[in-house]
Amino acid sequence: MLLLSVVFFATPLGLLLAFSFAGPTGVTLDNFAEFFGDPFNFKVLTNTMRLGFETVIGTTLLGIPIGLFYWHSGRRMRQVVVFLSLIPMLTSNVVRTFAWIVILSRQGPISQALLGLGLTGAPTSLLSTEFGLLLAMVQIDLPLIILPLVAILARTSRQLPEAAEVAGAGHWRILVTVLLPMMLPGLLAGWILVFASTSASYVTQAAIGGARNVYVPQLITRQVGVLFNWPLASAIAMVLLLSTGALLMALALISRHRRLVGHA
């Protein structure tokens, strides 16, 4: 396992790090200076982080009701929930992204529904908008939060919520003080997966977000494949890695906190 980690993770990461400090005359910080010297790049980085957070919020708002439905369901319905959650993951991300192009376009069902309900006066496209991208990202990454959630809920006892109910707690109180703390380890795992997936999702960002919504993976792709400036691309990749890595590390630390995750 150690050997695999060295070959497939540490070595490429080391190469990426070395490239990020490479310059025409040797080791340099110029690539990082070039990235941070342009306020536009900083805006792109914050946009990427924001998209990650918004997707985490969106998937959480949808994932919790689905998780609760799973928890309240019988064995057969639970299998259906897991199966339906897995189905989108069986298709390529590219296919799902292009399906969203159809859904969000002027001729798509959202536009036609808004038009039919009289909410808009003309067909409206949600392509090349941040909201459209967010909708697509939430749907695409939803299984990443549902699966850890149901893994936790599958082995969660019903006795604790029932005891709370017997003690007179209302439904909302049970949800907030009993169920959500029980779900927290699964949510934390899901947040880590969703955030990491969203911030690196080049295909969806480029296809749905268009050129008006620029995110870090697009900058990296452009530097690698169009401008062939690999040292700058490596520096940008390191910045993305460190930014998302810091946030994921924080989430990982929270997930180990005994009181927060209900192991007190």
Next chain:
Amino acid sequence: MNEFRLNRRMFGMLVAGAAASSLLPSMARASGGLVAATFPGSWEDAYRSVLTPLVKAAGYDLTVAPALSQDQLTKVMASPGAPAFDTLLISPGQMAIAIENDLIVKIDPTRLKNWSKLAPAFQGEYGPTVTVQIDGIVYNPDVVPKPKGYRDLFENPAYAGKVSWTGFDSNTAVMAYTQIAQIFGTGPDDMDAVFKLFKDNADLRAGVTDTTNHQMALYQQGEIAVFMGSTNNVAHLKSLGLNAEFVQPETGSPASPVNIHLTKGSANVDAAYAYMDAALDAGAQATFEAPPTEMFPTNSDVELTPNISSVLTRDQVAGLAYPDWVSINKYRDEWTSTFIALIAS
């Protein structure tokens, strides 16, 4: 529902399988074959079905590896000395980069039987031209009137909100923007004039896509009705049952030749020459000239179809505009960065 379990032995086998699959191109070459990079989609299908038997008849196995121009260069740059492909299929924009980075070598024309069938414009010292695309304006006649040229797209209200643009990543876009710079600015390098057009018009900025591939998808969805494209884009759209027409702008149509190049360090030079010759073969090019590929045949023995000759005749070939890609590539970084920031602002 059955539990999914992966033990150490299964994991080891999966890793070994994945590693072995990555060695397939090397194995293909070790067995006397070559790996030829080709554009994905209709190009890949056509080259695989038509050229594989021709190369086989010459005594070599052909592995057609689909990759976009940029990806071809990136992969070859990533493994200097042991290139991922024996031959590249790219346009002059990328060829200039390949030469600058010492990725391709000059060829020996005496080793190609079909060399003499090519017009001088198609006899490149770094490899033959297998087809030439003509860039211009692609439009949907069901939605918009036939545009006269680029000025029309900016000034005629009939096109407002229906035109899609893309950034300087695309060679086609770069060539169009140099023409637009000539119309609205002082010359082909006056890109500030182009940037001003986009800065002053929010509708134009809203119509910018990240790549040209996305434009095809948006056109299919009826999201856009006009984009900067090539004759091949029109052929592809028509093959999908869509109504699309091509217009040569009044400023002229820049030519985008597609060339085969021999990569430096190729271990199968003989097979590479056999492959180049197969791609120039009259029979093969006659097949590629038919839909859905509709490629202009560079072999002069092949008669042009009415569809092809309506866009380009052999007499027009010498008069086509060939942009100076070495000069363009000098500014490309700056233009790309400025345009991205402008559109996202």
